[in-house]
Amino acid sequence: MNNPTIRNWLGFSTLALMLASLFMVFDYVPPDAEMGIAQLIFYYHVPLAWVAFASFGLVAIAGIFYLWLGDQLWDDLGYAAAETGMVFCTLMIIAGSIWAKPIWGTWWTWDSRLTMTFILWLMYGGYLMLRASADDTPQVARFGAVIGIVAAMDVPIVIVSVRLWRTIHPAVLVTKQGTHGLEDPRMVWTLLVSLTAFTLLWAWFLMLRFTQLRTRSRMSKLAGRIALATVAASDPK
Amino acid sequence: MRKDLRLELRSGESTLALLALSMLVLVVLVFALGAARVRSVDAAAGALWVAMVFAGMLGANRALLAERDNGAIRGLLLSPLDPSTLYAAKLCAALIFMAVAEVGAVILMVLFFNLDFDASMARLAPILVLGAIGFSALATLLSAITGRTRGGDMLLPILAVPIFVPALIAGVKASAAALAGAPFESMGDWLKIMIAFDVLFVTAGYLLFEHVVGGE
Amino acid sequence: MPAPVVETRSLAKTYGPAVVLREVQLRLLAGAGAFIIGGNGAGKSTLLRILAGLEAPSDGQALVFGQDTRRLAARYRRRIGLMAHQSFLYPNLTARENLEFYAELYSLADPRACAHQWLGRVGLAEVADTRVRAFSRGMEQRLSVARAMLAEPALLLLDEPFASLDHDGAEIVAALIRGAVERGACVLATTHGIPEIDGVELAVFEISRGRLMQHAHKEEVRRGGRIRSLLGR
């Protein structure tokens, strides 16, 4: 997993696919007939949403495993997932907002999907603030795991409640994000390529951050041992 | 093991402060909303829940403070008391705090928003109870976390409020319906959401509490 | 041979690059009284906290009643009494209420009687109904000792039990420690000076540079006598 060769390959293929997706969006895919050119944001918005939600799911899974097995590895994974998830979630909200402005005439509406995303964003923002405000002790790792689990548990209830709260889905969302929205096969291809590109980008970020956090955890353990040995070496015999 | 609850309550010096706070929140909202909207049940229900969330937050922080002063939480952890029992006791204490604050807030709401004491109050009660259970369950779990981190007092609302949103939405909607005189059946979905939230978070708190109070 | 009440194996505790404890090998049997001396920040309190299960060792193992202290079940926890720097008392409850509360936590048979008895023993009967908030440091200390000893623990961990006590208070606490050792409890306490308690054979350890060793002046201590060190402090 921490093999640099794999990491570099992943980095290169991510770059290649990102460029390919960029090309496809701007030169290959036909813009949507009704929404015009702004609809092209869709091809990055959806992959961003997917990786953001996948990250948050991973935070919860890592949290469960951390509480169960107590291995620092799971905490490092959860932290890395929360951080990358937050990056992608923020971008998704920004991209969605920029898309909404020309199409709906507003940056933000309290539509159910937007509301849910925003609540998720707040939850994991809280998670990251907690981690940032505390040292990396096993105790804080447990706090993170608990919040990750609790937040994920909350997601279904959030979805149900905001749906009931705001049932007005703008029609564009339903038709264009539904499966039947992409009439042209080129649209499907573009979406698939950008989905793959973002999944790889996510995996790459995750791997880099995870590796860094692993290294840091190992180093702090090592620092303790070196300190012990240093004190011991200077013992009067 | 509920005896510790009684003692904990006696240590809670100022339920009065909670009442004062909910009153202030209501006053602020009355001014913020303007006289025109002060008769609307929607505004009243919203104000009531804002007051409740604030009071609940303050209550959770205060309950925590009692334990933090002399590190009494460690004394509890060292005792043969089971962490889940500790959670249950602290949940009950938080619940009682919130219930007192709620009764006060409802009375003030009726006065400030020119409502009437009638049957709608009876329908409001179970909604508020459900909301208080959910919020206490969540705040008790989270305050055990934030109480042991630097700047934790600030972190508690940041963590708790987003998670509480579904119950908040459901609670406000159901309360507004209750105040408008709607029958219970019409708010079935909202009540179900609140019940689901309560069940989920009481269980989660019960199971996860031992992980947040454990040693460093 | 009876199982030791306290046993540590190559125990080490580090906070980042700071070494607090290392290679701590401690074995205490039931009925043993031991004192640990050492300067401020020597790691005395950390050792007690690890033994009580409040902190996890960075390396090595700490066993109490043969159990790993990182996962102490309730029935072992109830046999440990810890008096730490923090008193664990509720400042808004009275002395009596505090003791009754803890007696209830330990499900003692008669919390009221028990609290009353201990208030008498530590000389706080007259202020039993005063809130702990109004207590002086010395009074709080006495109550804290009573709290730790309430459930007659088989392992008594006392962090600076004589701190901020006057002569009478020190005598009371010394007598309580003697009583605990005599009834077969294992007592491990920390102090600044070399303690002497009438009629109790004390082992004295010193923590120096993170290591726990038998104190050099143990023989001198054995000669016994009054609680000299307490007065000399």
Added chain:
Amino acid sequence: MGAHFGYLFAAYSIIFVAIFLYVMFIWRRQAALDAELRTLEARMAALTERPAAGAPPRPDA
């Protein structure tokens, strides 16, 4: 190209700028980690350079 090209361009540039910034952030973290690693190595080296004091007794895991 439609009238909304500005929005499209803004969205894509923000995404790519943010990705670039995050890469920079990871980069900086890596530099900090490397520096920390070097100090650790230096301390390790200082430890092994003093064989006169005897092999440091390793506390067993």
